Amino acid sequence: MMEDKIDDKLDVVIVGGLGHVGLPLGIAFADKGLKVCxxxxxxxxxxxxxxGVMPFIEYGAEPILKKVIKNGKLTVSLDISAISKAQYVVIAIGTPVDEYLNPKTRQFLEFFDDIKKYLNEDQIIIIRSTVYPHTCQQILNLLNGKGQISYCPERIxxxxxxxxxxxxxxxxxxxxxxxxEEASKLFSMVSLKIIRTSMGEAELVKLFSNAWRYIQFAVANQFYMISHNFGVDYDKVRNxxxxxxxxxxxxxxxxxxxxxxxxxxxxxxxxxxxNNFLLGHAAMMINExxxxxxxxxxxxxxxLSKTKIGILGMTFKADIDDIRDSLSFKLGKILRFYGAKIFYSDEYAKNPDFVSKEELITNSDVIIVAVPHSAYKGLVIPQDKEVIDLWKVTKKE
Ligand SMILES: NC(=O)c1ccc[n+]([C@@H]2O[C@H](COP(=O)([O-])OP(=O)(O)OC[C@H]3O[C@@H](n4cnc5c(N)ncnc54)[C@H](O)[C@@H]3O)[C@@H](O)[C@H]2O)c1
Known part of the structure; x- marks a missing residue:
């Protein structure tokens, strides 16, 4: 494949730059006039x-993307050696857990071993991916002086x-x-305020922030289940x-x-x-x-073997097109196990097996609103259909 020509000097290279975290950040830096790859x-x-086309929904990004591609501030490369040309190297690749819920730290560290040959000691390496605590120190040890390591977690x-x-x-x-100093300088170009912390603090800020949200949702879901079993409407209690x-x-x-x-x-x-985080594990049991x-x-x-059930919304949250780890599929899988006929529909995620919301409503005995997409607000469901709508976005005829 013919590779695009990348300038000899770049301000920023974002590795994982086409992902959900890397791409909007690259667009924002390029919009400030930096040369970004x-x-x-x-x-x-x-x-x-x-x-100039966004591969996924990111509100407000596409017009800026078109502009920075056109003016040459933003380029794309499939060649990792591009990082040797940048002053700042931002890492935004995935940091998953394995099937036993353990972080795949080795894979992430091996990635740094692979890119080591393209780095030099003056470059600023900014870890944007969410990391397991101590990872940044391990990267420093592994790079053996090549690059200055900073951690700037994303909380968007x-x-x-x-x-x-x-x-x-x-x-x-x-x-x-x-x-x-350098990471603060770079992020000051796009962020309202910089909060400097120690490495350990930053690593915990990111993990605590997500665990906190996850536990809050678990509290709500547990309260919902208690209310429902008690014959009381959780929304009314909450209000x-x-x-x-x-x-x-x-x-x-x-x-x-x-x-x-x-x-x-x-x-x-x-x-x-x-493995001593009872609240976190309890939250997982409740949410899952x-x-x-x-x-x-x-x-x-x-x-259920005689029931047709439609699931409205297949993404993991409202008004985006990302189905990664969405619970809608788990719901469909359990229902199918009991013999139900299942229909899936989504307003943003495209799949040839999905049907339109109108078709889903017509064909289903029971309709479950799994994601409160804006398009479902005020959606009218016929009287003879049963609806499970935790967010109460739909209306009965
Ligand atoms: N999605 C979010 O809202 C969000 C928010 C905060 C933090 N994070 C964290 O950011 C990181 C990235 O998440 P994401 O949602 O953007 O993932 P993503 O899958 O959307 O993006 C990762 C990108 O990295 C690319 N990639 C993978 N291996 C590569 C390699 N060796 N070289 C070059 N590119 C490679 C992939 O092709 C992909 O484009 C994760 O650590 C995640 O936990 C994500």
Whole structure:
């Protein structure tokens, strides 16, 4: 394949630059006039981005992408050696957990072993991926003086990076004064405020933030299940709790809590704490158990082998097109196990097996709203259909 010509000098290379974290960040830096190269292994997304097309939903990003591709501030490369040309090397590749919920740290460290030959001691290496604590120190040991290591975790809600990059303070930590100074300088170009912390603090800020959200959702989901079993509407309880009562304001509504980060980072924290994180594990059991709770409740009323069930919303949260680790699929799988005929629909995620929301409503006996996409607000469901709508976005005819 013919590679694009990359300038001899670049300000920033983002490795994993075509992903959900790397791409909006690259666009934001390029929009500030920096020469940015997005380095990745995904050829399909590379072709799209070079044409100024966003490969996934990121509100407000595409017009800026088109501009920075056109003015040459943003380039794309599938050649990892591009990092040798950059002053700042931002790492935004995935940091998953394995099938036993242990962080795959070796894979991440091996990646640094592979890129070591392209780095020099003056480069600023910014870890943007979420890492298992101690990882940055291990990277420093592995690189043996090549590069200054900083950790600048991302805390943005997926889909809204262009807005939140400007609004949220950026945590910056580093393993040398130069790493902290330089990473702060770079992020000051796009962030409202820089908060400097020690490395250990930064590593925990990121994991605690996601575990905190995950536990909050678990509290709401547990309250929902208790209310439902008691014959009481959780939403009414929640509204009454919050009205004029500031201390209860942060109680979320119930709903599927999933996606590629919250559970994974809660489990990373647990692994780090020698598997001693009871609250995190309890949250996992509750959040991952919500689809089972819904199915068990349906089984009390229906012979599922004779029931047609439609699931509205297949992404892991509202108004995005990302289906990674969405609980809608788990719900469908359990229902199918009991013999139900299942229909899937989504407004953003495309799949030839999905049907339109109208077709799903017509063909289903029971409709489950799994994601509160804006397109479902006010959606009218015929009287003769049963609806499970935790967010109460739909309306009965
Ligand atoms: N998605 C989020 O909202 C979010 C928020 C905060 C933190 N994070 C963290 O950021 C990191 C990335 O997450 P993401 O959601 O952007 O993942 P992603 O899968 O969307 O993006 C990762 C990108 O890295 C690329 N990649 C993988 N291996 C590579 C390699 N060896 N060389 C070059 N490119 C490579 C992939 O092709 C992909 O484009 C993870 O650590 C995640 O936990 C994600």
């Amino acid at each position: 997005l380095c990745d292994i995904d050829k399909k997304n590379a072709d799209l981005v070079k044409k 809600v997926q889909g809204y990076a262009i807005k939140e990059l400007k609004e949220l303070p950026q945590i910056v930590a580093g393993l040398s004064d130069k790493a902290v 009454a709790m919050r009205e004029g009562y500031e201390r209860a304001h942060s109680l979320p509504s119930a709903g599927f809590a999933a996606g590629p980060c919250l559970l994974k980072d809660t489990m990373q924290l647990s692994a780090f704490n020698i 158990g919500l689809p089972n709770f819904i199915v068990e409740d349906l089984r009390k009323k229906h012979d």
